[in-house]
Amino acid sequence: MNVIKSDIVVVGGGGAGLRAAIAINEADPKLTVALVSKVVPMRSHTVAAEGGAAAVIRADDSLDNHFDDTVSGGDWLCDQDAVQYFIEHCTEEMVQLEHWGCPWSRKDDGSVNVRFFGGMKVQRTWFAGDKSGFHMLHTLFQTSFKYPGIQRYDEFFVADLIVEDGRARGVLAIEIATGEMYLFDCKAVILCTGGAGRVYRKNTNAGIVTGDGMGLAYRHGVALRDMEFVQYHPTALPATGILITEGCRGEGAILTNKNGYRYLQDYGMGPLDPWPRPKAMELGPRDRLSQAFWHEEQKGNTIDTPEGPVVHLDLRHLGEKKILERLPLITEVARTFAGIDPVTQPIPVRPVVHYTMGGVASNVSTGTSMPGLYVAGECSSVGIHGANRLGSNSLAEIVVFGRVAGEHAAAYARTVPDSDGSAIRRQAEASAARLEALLQCESGERVATLRNEMGDAMETGVGIFRQASGMRTACDKVAELRDRYRRGIKLDDKNRAFNTEWLSAIELGFMLEVAETMAHSAYLRKESRGAHVRLDEYTTRDDDNFLQHTLATYAGDGPPKISYAPVVITKSQPRIRSYGGAGQQAVLT
């Protein structure tokens, strides 16, 4: 066993992990940081975020607006103390990224421009063309070279968390190039491993988004919170699930059905005029737009294609100049992957899974129930997204809470004395033996077989609309798949060097457990709220019984234990969540 000692291990090199690593170094340059990632940082899924990051900057906006949009967007399941901290720190993080070189799009006078996103009262989204995540990630990655205290371990796959006396004390990782095992011995661990969208068959997510960090924490007894809230993004390409940014609608694109009708006016988003208008029609929130698509499909109003039913996202009226300047990536994506030129044709789109609102339960300081374990970004549930995340809040979240995680982990690590590490070494060896057994297993099923059955079961049972029988079926199916997984996965590849089949089998283990928390959390939430909408007898929000967070706790081979915890409400009492209606026409900048 190779052993690498450092003060803090950051798992994941996306936006949250890089921001955390930089924050540790700025808090205390003497602390050593191991940044351990299964891909080279600039390959992380932050790279694929398109539309932008929310932060109040306009004179006609306010922190209260951002707070209200976030809390109402989350259908009052947000922890309001976390939201308050978040909205107060977004702008400074955007400015910090600007100082580090992020090429935010500008107005003619050289000041930063912002665009609309769904569910926003006022334009608040900082954007870099439609490659906002790409530019944020490369800015953070390239800036990280300035900090010699950050030691990168690129293409090291973290397969287990090492815990001693209830405290996070390290991680076990496989060096992908060689297949060798490494124990990273440390005083604090920050998980920044992203979401779990790949548990669904069709999604906007990169192949690496497999819920690893959620699974790592969950198996060691840290609860996963609000896992039933899975966001369907309303506009993705039907064949591949590739994302077509909400920024299109922020720039004025419209959605039409097979009759050329802007159907959102029939689902509480209207009236049509004046247009554009904040929080109305195509500037509504993602959960409502995805649900409207489902209704249109039921009514036979969607357009049939070989890739299934779609609606049209129409940009043509924006004109070629604006489309190419503001939306170059989606123009290229539509041309290459769908054979559609958005300058002259509407883009066929449908909702697909995009984001996991839930994650590893943490407090506003990113700490978890396990001392020494911190979480940030999509793998975490710090409490700002509630039952439905607002577009643009996730790119802001990764930098705001990435920094918080770095600073808090640094303060904690300074209080932890050195230890000889022999106990954690034994644990790491036991864990490595289990991984070895997975590699050498001589009988069983293919990874893809189980993965596809899981993806289909989740789409069918825990999709945009849910009912008890379908969710029960999904719970049972995932339990069956976990059982088959335990009985054996047969790998074609028994080699150690760059064995990605082995890694995908480990990822599948995480995904099955994360999927099970989603299905059970959904089944037991007997109400409709945000992205969790039921068709059975629980079609409305029930604040008396369910204004609370779901906690899913690991229970071995069986299903998770489900419990509930209160939501932190400081100043915004739950009320009816409404969009559309009368309002002022907005001027798009």
Next chain:
Amino acid sequence: MPFDPTTRTIEIECLRFNPETDTEPHLQTYKVPFHDDMSVLQGLQYIKDNLDGSLTFRWSCRMAICGSCGMMVNGVPQLSCHTFLRDYFPAKVSVAPLDHFPIIRDMAIDQSDFLNKLESVKPYIIPKHDKPIEDGAYRQTPKQMDQYYQYSQCINCLLCYAACPQYGLNPTFTGPAALALLHRYNADSRDVGWTARSELTNSDDGVWHCTLVGYCSEVCPKEVDPAHAINQNKVNSTMDYFGLLKLLMPKGATE
């Protein structure tokens, strides 16, 4: 119009190399059913999921932005997610690891040399003086952004290194993507790092090793045009030598 959904079968010939068992790479061919919107990457994924789980290649975003899946496709450096089987059918398509890099396994190459070179160009803003966050963002006009924006689009996919004959002959050459990023920061109105980067720029392993073939810019999937960035810096490097650089640099950040 949307693509033809008909399923046909194509042969994909893959270079195979396993460091634990092979001394030399060899070729292996798979028959893959495909429809018209399937990329070369999806063809490889089909093989991995259904035919041979040991076939090894990197991929992630499958939308040409993460830069993971570069490989030689019929001898041309390409992003495999961005290259379509329909364009090769009915002939076979051959895939191999990117030229000029050591092979770890099959299509997975060792990219550490590039990462070291990226670090060597100091790819971050070197400001005139530290600007407090409270002072807000720099002003940077669209015209000032134009000076560097194109070069900031590099996804580090390494296709340009596989295309660069100079890098193939002389691995110490800093190479197209890293030099494009060097120029990206030099040309940014917020940056005063020209001097800090000039030793590298002006060295043999910097811009002067480029022999102006231009194939790097041809294969770039993001229209970064590294060849132009390098040659701009040859001019800058010469002016620097004669003490005339001030006349050229697109500076003037306003705060």
